Amino acid sequence: MLFIAHCTDKPGHLQVRLDTRPDHLAFLKAKGxxxxxxxxxxxxxxxxxxxxxxxxxxxxxxxxxxxxxGDPYGAAGLFDSVIVKPWKHAIGGGL
Structure with a gap:
């Protein structure tokens, strides 16, 4: 089943994003x-x-x-809001 996650950063937290990016990328890569x-x-x-x-x-x-x-960005307090919901692929790209 496919899902989307839309996460919005807290204002003024760009440095948190930059500092946590390597851990975030490793987390994403582990999803394969x-x-x-x-x-x-x-x-x-x-x-x-x-x-x-x-x-x-x-x-x-x-x-x-x-x-x-479990995203390290969330653990670091980067996100102001997180929305996760099912998504249905309808047009474009080969998912």
Whole structure:
């Protein structure tokens, strides 16, 4: 089953993101092929990260929420909000 996670950073926490990025990337890589897409959302300048968007497979909604809760960014206090919900691929790209 596919899920999206949309995480929004707390304002003024860019350094937390930068400091925690290596651990976050290792966490994502450990998901293996079940992680379909991942990347930061940005400010209007298209450079400054302000959140994260993930598309991934998991067994069910509770498992998906539990996995996202383990993200080092969350443990570091980066996120202001986190939304995890089922997602259905309909058009584009080969997921």
């Amino acid at each position: 092929d079940a992680l379909k897409l991942a990347g930061p959302t940005t400010e209007a300048d298209e450079e400054t990260p302000n959140g994260s968007l993930l598309i991934f497979e998991d067994a069910d909604l509770e498992a998906a929420k539990a996995w996202v809760a």
